Amino acid sequence: xxxxxxxxxxxxxxxxxxxxxxxxxxxxxxxxxxxxxxxxxxxxxxxxxxxxxxxxxxxxxxxxxxxxxxxxxxxxxxxxxxxxxxxxxxxxxxxxxxxxxxxxxxxxxxxxxxxxxxxxxxxxxxxxxxxxxxxxxxxxxxxxxxxxxxxxxxxxxxxxxxxxxxxxxxxxxxxxxxxxxxxxxxxxxxxxxxxxxxxxxxxxxxxxxxxxxxxxxxxxxxxxxxxxxxxxxxxxxxxxxxxxxxxxxxxxxxxxxxxxxxxxxxxxxxxxxxxxxxxxxxxxxxxxxxxxxxxxxxxxxxxxxxxxxxxxxxxxxxxxxxxxxxxx
Amino acid sequence: xxxxxxxxxxxxxxxxxxxxxxxxxxxxxxxxxxxxxxxxxxxxxxxxxxxxxxxxxxxxxxxxxxxxxxxxxxxxxxxxxxxxxxxxxxxxxxxxxxxxxxxxxxxxxxxxxxxxxxxxxxxxxxxxx
Numbered sequence: 220x221x222x223x224x225x226x227x228x229x230x231x232x233x234x235x236x237x238x239x240x241x242x243x244x245x246x247x248x249x250x251x252x253x254x255x256x257x258x259x260x261x262x263x264x265x266x267x268x269x270x271x272x273x274x275x276x277x278x279x280x281x282x283x284x285x286x287x288x289x290x291x292x293x294x295x296x297x298x299x300x301x302x303x304x305x306x307x308x309x310x311x312x313x314x315x316x317x318x319x320x321x322x323x324x325x326x327x328x329x330x331x332x333x334x335x336x337x338x339x340x341x342x343x344x345x346x347x348x349x350x351x352x353x354x355x356x357x358x359x360x361x362x363x364x365x366x367x368x369x370x371x372x373x374x375x376x377x378x379x380x381x382x383x384x385x386x387x388x389x390x391x392x393x394x395x396x397x398x399x400x401x402x403x404x405x406x407x408x409x410x411x412x413x414x415x416x417x418x419x420x421x422x423x424x425x426x427x428x429x430x431x432x433x434x435x436x437x438x439x440x441x442x443x444x445x446x447x448x449x450x451x452x453x454x455x456x457x458x459x460x461x462x463x464x465x466x467x468x469x470x471x472x473x474x475x476x477x478x479x480x481x482x483x484x485x486x487x488x489x490x491x492x493x494x495x496x497x498x499x500x501x502x503x504x505x506x507x508x509x510x511x512x513x514x515x516x517x518x519x520x521x522x523x524x525x526x527x528x529x530x531x532x533x534x535x536x537x538x539x540x541x542x543x544x545x546x547x
Numbered sequence: 548x549x550x551x552x553x554x555x556x557x558x559x560x561x562x563x564x565x566x567x568x569x570x571x572x573x574x575x576x577x578x579x580x581x582x583x584x585x586x587x588x589x590x591x592x593x594x595x596x597x598x599x600x601x602x603x604x605x606x607x608x609x610x611x612x613x614x615x616x617x618x619x620x621x622x623x624x625x626x627x628x629x630x631x632x633x634x635x636x637x638x639x640x641x642x643x644x645x646x647x648x649x650x651x652x653x654x655x656x657x658x659x660x661x662x663x664x665x666x667x668x669x670x671x672x673x674x675x676x
Contacts, residue, residue, distance in 0.1 A: 293562065306621075333581070532581075535607070543584070543633050
């Protein structure tokens with residue numbers, strides 16, 4: 220599961236300044252024709268850089284995203300839910316592995332990516348810096364955060380970079396189980412006792428602002444974004460994906476008699492677009508830059524995993540090991 | 548080197564509180580810390596072709612098979628898995644893919660282009676005439 224990659228809106232330098240114009244034209248024509256770009260193909264430096272940044276952020280998001288839910292495995296209500304949640308968390312970690320592999324084909328090693336994660340240099344999806352206070356929070360995450368991730372990932376799976384698209388196809392297939400599992404949990408609570416309904420309503424109210432942040436700030440005006448869309452690195456604007464998400468899920472939420480903490484949320488019957496209170500983008504920036512309720516904890520857990528596993532990895536590393544980039 | 552900061556992390560998760568984590572950095576991962584890569588081939592059922600599905604990082608083939616099972620055989624049906632160190636895969640270059648361009652033109656290799664029935668029919672018609 221994942222939100223949209225965060226692009227700094229202040230970074231408006233030209234992306235193709237020193238590229239060979241003939242090669243660039245061939246490259247763009249190939250993408251225009253719907254062909255996939257493979258690891259050994261020529262590509263603009265900025266295409267490579269942006270893809271590494273994006274796929275790497277996505278991989279980190281999967282691995283960090285497993286933490287707020289993983290915390291509920293030991294306290295899951297009932298054996299079947301415990302099994303399902305373990306399967307979901309394992310999927311998320313598996314997705315990170317697939318994505319790290321896709322990013323590796325572009326020339327950044329897994330070690331470098333993990334180092335950048337644990338030192339805070341790389342970002343991951345902002346929603347995972349918030350805590351899952353109750354079991355209902357884990358249900359809301361599994362339903363709605365994964366739903367948002369599917370909107371994003373389905374779009375990106377039609378992108379131009381072969382290894383990323385192939386990883387995303389496998390990921391989307393597995394995310395559809397997460398979505399159904401999450402929906403089942405939310406419906407169970409929403410159709411249950413008064414106490415259960417209160418619990419899921421409170422979780423939904425807590426998670427609505429991070430969910431609205433999920434697709435990132437409005438990016439209509441960025442020149443940067445236009446080139447990335449032409450290269451099929453980015454497949455839809457943040458706002459377009461947010462609209463799609465609202466259109467698919469707000470009616471399902473209201474259908475359960477649950478409410479959302481935004482009095483201005485409605486679908487304009489004339490424009491067919493959702494209207495909402497503008498999310499607090501100052502909070503978004505503050506949290507993504509490290510000052511959220513769980514940033515320190517998430518990275519500390521990650522560091523512990525790397526550090527405590529280190530002696531095991533050293534013990535089993537063969538003497539003649541030799542690294543080559545994954546093939547595709 | 549890693550920086551010490553012993554201030555404890557506060558968490559809602561009892562397991563994380565028990566782990567007693569702090570803000571200290573760790574030494575960065577070194578090259579090959581995550582091992583070399585193996586290409587994974589998956590066979591859905593006996594008799595079917597093995598198909599390339601992705602890679603795993605592993606220190607040796609035995610562990611590569613274990614990780615391949617976890618990564619690529621979690622769902623659906625699987626009969627068999629292969630792993631091959633990435634360094635042993637050799638490939639043609641996409642740059643030279645024009646060497647395949649004329650293959651579809653070689654219609655003499657295509658059974659559908661041999662129209663014997665047309666000839667027989669025409670021969671029979673001529674005989675009857």
